[in-house]
Amino acid sequence: MDPAGPGIDWLDDIMAEQSLPKAQNRVAEVIIRNPQLASYAEIAEIAARAEVNSSTVVRTAQSLGFLGWPDLQRELRSRYLTKISTEDTLVQHGEHSSPLRAALTRDMENLRLTLEANAPEEVEAAIATLAAAKSILVLGHGSYAAPASVMAHLGATMGYPITLESRGGVHLVSSTNTLGPGDVLVVINIWRSIGQMIAAAEAAHQAGATILTISDMRRGRLAAISEHLLVVPSEGIAFFQSVTATTSVVYGLLAGMQAAHPERSRETIRRSQQLWKDLDIHLD
Amino acid sequence: MDPAGPGIDWLDDIMAEQSLPKAQNRVAEVIIRNPQLASYAEIAEIAARAEVNSSTVVRTAQSLGFLGWPDLQRELRSRYLTKISTEDTLVQHGEHSSPLRAALTRDMENLRLTLEANAPEEVEAAIATLAAAKSILVLGHGSYAAPASVMAHLGATMGYPITLESRGGVHLVSSTNTLGPGDVLVVINIWRSIGQMIAAAEAAHQAGATILTISDMRRGRLAAISEHLLVVPSEGIAFFQSVTATTSVVYGLLAGMQAAHPERSRETIRRSQQLWKDLDIHLD
DNA sequence: ATAATTCTGCAATCATAATTGCAGAGTGAC
DNA sequence: GTCACTCTGCAATTATGATTGCAGAATTAT
DSSP: OOTTSSOOHHHHHHHHHSOOOHHHHHHHHHHHHOHHHHTTOOHHHHHHHTTSOHHHHHHHHHHTTOSSHHHHHHHHHHHHTTOOOHHHHHHHHTTOOOHHHHHHHHHHHHHHHHHHHSOHHHHHHHHHHHHHOSEEEEEOOGGGHHHHHHHHHHHHHTTOOEEEEOOOHHHHHHHHHTOOTTEEEEEEOOSSOOHHHHHHHHHHHHTTOEEEEEESOSSSHHHHHOSEEEEOOOOOSTTOOOOHHHHHHHHHHHHHHHHHOHHHHHHHHHTHHHHHHHTTOOOO | OOTTOSSSHHHHHHHHHSOOOHHHHHHHHHHHHOHHHHTTOOHHHHHHHHTSOHHHHHHHHHHTTOSSHHHHHHHHHHHHGGGGOSSOOOOOSOSOOOHHHHHHHHHHHHHHHHHHHSOHHHHHHHHHHHHHOSEEEEEOOGGGHHHHHHHHHHHHHTTOOEEEEOOOHHHHHHHHHTOOTTEEEEEEOOSSOOHHHHHHHHHHHHTTOEEEEEESOSOSHHHHHOSEEEEOOOOOSTTOOOOHHHHHHHHHHHHHHHHHOHHHHHHHHHTHHHHHHHTTOOOO
16 A cells, blocks of 8 residues: 555556656656646646656656656546545435435445446447447336437437337337347346347347347346346345446446547537537537 | 535526526536536537537636636636545556446446435425325436436336326427326426426426426526425536436435335335336346 | 627637756766 | 766747637617
8 A cells, every 4th residue: 555645556557667767756746646636737836846847747747658748637637536435425424314315325336336347348348349330229128228218319319320129029029130240239237137138139149140238147148148248236225226327337338439439429529519409418 | 615515506606696698608507517527628628518619618707707717717626626535535446447437437426416415304305295296297308318217117116196208399288287286297307408398397387286306407497496406417428418316316216205105115015026027126 | 670789709819838958967887 | 086877947939728809690679
């Protein structure tokens, strides 16, 4: 553990590899100790704290392998800005218990577990598959129709060839029938699920489609035929399961899909008015 | 520390005093919706989201009494960023930064803020209203149809007289027309929204129905007629807003509703097989 | 409908932050 | 102690972001 308090592992790591000169070390020190500050402060502020000229700050950033200060700063932001502490919250609100509190803390825990349960490479691979898909079909029944519809809705708005099937029976059959090699079937959170859904997925798998499953089960018939499996806890309060973590995962996939297709993204930005309207950012 | 809690009440307050022109209002709302982003983004980013020229952003800042954008931004940082905690939270996960990670941490933060933004008494009152309702109608359009459908679906399965309306036009009118005293209208996250929706809510209010709003805006025409207002942040990654916190709040309400009606719950348990089937907990 | 007024976008201007060339200070080797 | 080399600060330069004058669009009052 870092004796200086909460530290920046990755920065520490970089620094371990090549040792910096004295002044630059001071700069790094300042950054490590005040990541929050460093994530938005301008060079002069950091320079002052390290009692160093601002050029030295730039050079430190460059020594560490970044293009310059703004580049390092971007990295800092993405790592620290959204950091939160669950314990913090628990302490602040003490024992007071309410249904809302229960739901929120439960879901925070679910999100945390999701973070632990899925390796970044796994996620990247899933995103790559989605990005390369000829077409995408999203299945989600019952409560899980909610995240499924979010995925289909936003994905389509981004320009992806993506559709939703939240119904069963004939509809399910005819939707999955057309799938073949190059197509991707996204199956969202089934719990030992409805037989016809597994059957549909297996048929699609046979036909050459790639299966991507988002589920709370690591094993099972579905897992067996899934090229990619993302695991999400779905424990809820009271009697119901929670789709919160699933929804969040869907956002992560969508963000990755957007990053994966610069050309579509550009197109997206060009049409941002329409996009944002669809996304409910619609202002008047 | 801000006694009113986290978030951007102060901005709301400023806006309440003097009303801004249309474009500037859009800018203000973008800021309120994405305080974290706004605290470090440059003007162009905000301008793009509000679909406005960057000069308008400057002018908005000035209209609100600040010197310019950097000035307003400083205020945002001091009010909002310090909340995130001055002591940095430990980085549990190595250097890898992925879209999933971004989505999850963002949503965890949203949940945390939700916890801070809603007083338990407020929530209890909302639940009491729901529990006493003669009938409940849930409205949610676009992305917000997802949490709305979860609420209607699970609420109905629990035995509540609750229905969903995610469509507009005639459907919206005829659904809201029947509301009167004793009925509750739940409006989920509307952003200054579709005029007809506000109109529908106002009509229902006139007719004596109680309005319960779940929104990311503390003020507005909707807030004005709402008996109960639950505030949820909705900042997302990439281009979209997140419905995660909203979903979680819905679970909280549902849990409270269940606890409020032991007799329905008992009935629920008796029919648990059916319930679980509907809830996707389907066990065999 | 028309005029007065306000608001907005564009593009030029201005301000500020980041970077780098250079000279001198510091450091270590012999 | 001297030389060779690296590092740092200063100041000039470059890049980038914020602001504002102006003309046209939109809105409001009459």
